[in-house]
Amino acid sequence: MTLSFCTAQLNFVVGDLSGNAQKIIAAAHKAYAAGARVLLTPELALCGYAAEDLFLRPAFLRACDEAVHTVARETAALHGLVIVLGHPHPQASGGLPLNAASVLCNGQIEQTYAKQALPNYGVFDEQRYFAPGSQPCVFEVEGVRIGLLVCEDAWWPAAAQAAAAAGAQLLAVINASPFHAGKPHEREQVLRARAQETSLPVVYAHLVGGQDELVFDGYSFALNADGTVAGRAAGFQETLFFTQVQSTPVGLQCSAAIAPHASAEADLWDALVLAVRDYVGKNRFPGALLGLSGGIDSALVLAIAVDALGADKVRTVMMPSPYTADISWLDARDMAARLGVRYDEIAIAPQFDSFQQALAGVFDGRPQDTTEENIQARIRGTLLMAMSNKLGAIVLTTGNKSEMATGYCTLYGDMAGGFAVIKDLVKTTVYDLARWRNAHDPYSTGLNPIPERIITRAPSAELRPDQTDQDSLPPYEVLDAIVVRYMEQDESIAALVADGFAPADVERVTRLIQLNEYKRRQAPPGPRLTRRSFGKDWRYPITNRFRA
Numbered sequence: 336m337t338l339s340f341c342t343a344q345l346n347f348v349v350g351d352l353s354g355n356a357q358k359i360i361a362a363a364h365k366a367y368a369a370g371a372r373v374l375l376t377p378e379l380a381l382c383g384y385a386a387e388d389l390f391l392r393p394a395f396l397r398a399c400d401e402a403v404h405t406v407a408r409e410t411a412a413l414h415g416l417v418i419v420l421g422h423p424h425p426q427a428s429g430g431l432p433l434n435a436a437s438v439l440c441n442g443q444i445e446q447t448y449a450k451q452a453l454p455n456y457g458v459f460d461e462q463r464y465f466a467p468g469s470q471p472c473v474f475e476v477e478g479v480r481i482g483l484l485v486c487e488d489a490w491w492p493a494a495a496q497a498a499a500a501a502g503a504q505l506l507a508v509i510n511a512s513p514f515h516a517g518k519p520h521e522r523e524q525v526l527r528a529r530a531q532e533t534s535l536p537v538v539y540a541h542l543v544g545g546q547d548e549l550v551f552d553g554y555s556f557a558l559n560a561d562g563t564v565a566g567r568a569a570g571f572q573e574t575l576f577f578t579q580v581q582s583t584p585v586g587l588q589c590s591a592a593i594a595p596h597a598s599a600e601a602d603l604w605d606a607l608v609l610a611v612r613d614y615v616g617k618n619r620f621p622g623a624l625l626g627l628s629g630g631i632d633s634a635l636v637l638a639i640a641v642d643a644l645g646a647d648k649v650r651t652v653m654m655p656s657p658y659t660a661d662i663s664w665l666d667a668r669d670m671a672a673r674l675g676v677r678y679d680e681i682a683i684a685p686q687f688d689s690f691q692q693a694l695a696g697v698f699d700g701r702p703q704d705t706t707e708e709n710i711q712a713r714i715r716g717t718l719l720m721a722m723s724n725k726l727g728a729i730v731l732t733t734g735n736k737s738e739m740a741t742g743y744c745t746l747y748g749d750m751a752g753g754f755a756v757i758k759d760l761v762k763t764t765v766y767d768l769a770r771w772r773n774a775h776d777p778y779s780t781g782l783n784p785i786p787e788r789i790i791t792r793a794p795s796a797e798l799r800p801d802q803t804d805q806d807s808l809p810p811y812e813v814l815d816a817i818v819v820r821y822m823e824q825d826e827s828i829a830a831l832v833a834d835g836f837a838p839a840d841v842e843r844v845t846r847l848i849q850l851n852e853y854k855r856r857q858a859p860p861g862p863r864l865t866r867r868s869f870g871k872d873w874r875y876p877i878t879n880r881f882r883a
């Protein structure tokens with residue numbers, strides 16, 4: 336006996352119930368024609384993950400319910416195909432809905448499983464939206480008894496063990512498991528433990544796509560009962576991933592194509608590209624634009640945007656001030672020419688003069704300070720937003736995580752825009768990725784996008800004469816280490832000092848992190864790439880006197 340499973344590793348759009356339903360129906364027809372008799376869709380595939388407070392709207396839940404029936408009806412002719420469909424399920428008794436996986440066959444809804452473990456940490460709020468289930472769900476297809484789990488269920492032993500105790504011979508897990516660096520390996524490690532504890536093979540069906548700040552990386556996989564990888568889909572792309580499950584004298588054996596895991600840098604790059612492509616595309620922008628300064632941050636964002644959208648959908652504008660160095664112009668022009676993107680120059684000196692004149696009376700002889708620096712950033716922000724209004728393209732902001740942490744960014748200035756592409760990459764990673772992209776060509780563009788001098792020159796905001804970033808901050812290696820350990824890993828000030836960081840550096844950086852919460856609340860969203868980003872998984876009070 337061989338039973339063929341198909342995982343619909345597809346990119347759904349939150350709230351597009353009919354589009355998602357049609358995508359699932361089309362996948363069912365293709366999978367069936369290719370011989371599959373089980374189709375697994377990702378968690379909440381029908382409505383998209385994460386639909387957040389849409390789950391609180393009765394009309395949304397009713398529409399999801401109708402879409403479940405549409406999928407059942409339009410796949411009824413696929414005789415014998417079992418579809419595991421992820422969707423929210425309103426409870427007849429009222430109360431919160433279930434995060435459900437329904438088993439559809441021959442046009443009927445045969446069973447509906449309710450996710451038991453509802454994650455409520457990090458970026459997850461599932462206890463705000465769903466009531467937990469308590470029962471295992473086992474269904475049989477061509478003599479194979481399949482135990483159903485939904486994502487977080489499989490991160491703990493109990494639900495898998497309950498499915499095994501209920502007679503499951505294989506675990507089918509449907510998922511929406513947001514990416515961070517290293518997550519594809521971590522996930523397989525967790526599921527390996529479930530396979531080994533239960534001595535059951537696992538088919539893990541995963542989502543792909545960008546949804547606001549979350550990125551889903553695909554990499555669906557199958558494990559044998561001993562935990563060895565029997566198959567893996569490619570990461571960061573849509574695919575129908577087939578796994579053959581065979582009955583052998585030693586139990587069920589899975590086999591499938593095994594796509595390799597990519598390097599950490601390649602995964603990060605793919606995540607950034609997918610996040611930009613989906614944010615821009617799903618929100619229906621005709622393209623993107625950004626201020627190109629000749630510095631590393633805007634250079635990296637431009638390279639990502641071109642890989643994501645194509646050169647014809649990205650335009651750049653260099654807005655020199657009196658403090659802009661010649662090499663900034665030269666490098667910005669060089670980069671735009673290398674990539675073949677539209678490049679304009681708009682000098683901001685006249686507007687800068689005009690603002691200063693307008694304020695001269697009010698400022699009454701006070702010395703120049705960051706006020707004047709911020710005016711320049713705000714003139715640029717105003718010009719970029721004007722271009723966005725007129726041309727329809729979204730403004731990509733270029734601030735990195737080190738800047739978002741310390742507040743080295745200007746409200747309504749370089750923070751003005753729609754999507755903050757690298758807000759979860761610390762500056763040292765920005766450099767690493769720039770070097771990596773110049774040495775690799777993941778989308779076969781034939782481009783070596785970033786001029787070498789942009790990578791080697793000292794970073795500067797160029798908002799006053801001879802300014803460099805390191806004038807007022809510790810070296811980036813030190814700054815980034817403090818940011819990562821304090822912000823991502825919850826280490827204390829005392830622990831960092833005990834580990835050898837200079838007390839003054841730790842004091843300054845952590846104080847800046849605390850003081851600049853107000854700025855981050857006004858920042859655009861951007862893709863989460865680490866265990867903790869400045870997004871849904873960082874919810875600190877603005878008004879706060881505690882720091883340790």
Ligand SMILES: Nc1ncnc2c1ncn2[C@@H]1O[C@H](COP(=O)(O)OP(=O)(O)OC[C@H]2O[C@@H]([n+]3cccc(C(=O)O)c3)[C@H](O)[C@@H]2O)[C@@H](O)[C@H]1O
Pocket residue numbers: 705708709712738742743744745746747749795796798804853877
């Ligand atoms: N708790 C709070 N809640 C709400 N609002 C608060 C606030 N505290 C201050 N504010 C407001 O925020 C203002 C200060 O913020 P903002 O106007 O942005 O200005 P600010 O933070 O003073 O200046 C921006 C800093 O970033 C640096 N910068 C800017 C641009 C690029 C780069 C770079 O290296 O890439 C660096 C620049 O040199 C300067 O040190 C205050 O004047 C006040 O109006």
Ligand SMILES: Nc1ncnc2c1ncn2[C@@H]1O[C@H](COP(=O)(O)OP(=O)(O)OP(=O)(O)O)[C@@H](O)[C@H]1O
Pocket residue numbers: 625626627628629630631632633634652653654655656659715733734738749794795796797
């Ligand atoms: N001369 C300029 N022309 C166009 N855009 C600019 C210019 N200067 C700054 N910007 C925009 O503002 C952003 C922040 O600029 P700034 O130089 O202050 O910081 P940065 O973090 O060093 O960024 P970068 O490395 O891109 O220069 C830039 O990434 C760019 O998008």
Ligand SMILES: NC(=O)CC[C@H](N)C(=O)O
Pocket residue numbers: 378454485486487488490510511512513
């Ligand atoms: N949707 C979920 O239940 C995801 C939770 C899970 N721990 C993950 O990130 O993979």
